[in-house]
Amino acid sequence: MTTALFVRIQNAIVTAREDRGAAMAEYGLLLALVALAAIGILALFGGAIVDVFTEAETTLSGSGGDAPVEG
Numbered sequence: 001m002t003t004a005l006f007v008r009i010q011n012a013i014v015t016a017r018e019d020r021g022a023a024m025a026e027y028g029l030l031l032a033l034v035a036l037a038a039i040g041i042l043a044l045f046g047g048a049i050v051d052v053f054t055e056a057e058t059t060l061s062g063s064g065g066d067a068p069v070e071g
Helices: 002-062
Strands: none
Touching: none
16 A cells, blocks of 8 residues: 555656656747847847947937036
């Protein structure tokens, strides 16, 4: 009786370990897919993103401290 219970527990542990390994592989594949999507988006829209930040920088630096102080 005790041996059968011990074998069942060992089998449950082995099955749980195999499931965790499969889940880690799935998470790895999902992470790779997200990384590829991010690289693709940056490749497509990288120039437009740089233009937006450049325009924002120009606007902010142009109005930095040149305005007259009222007082």
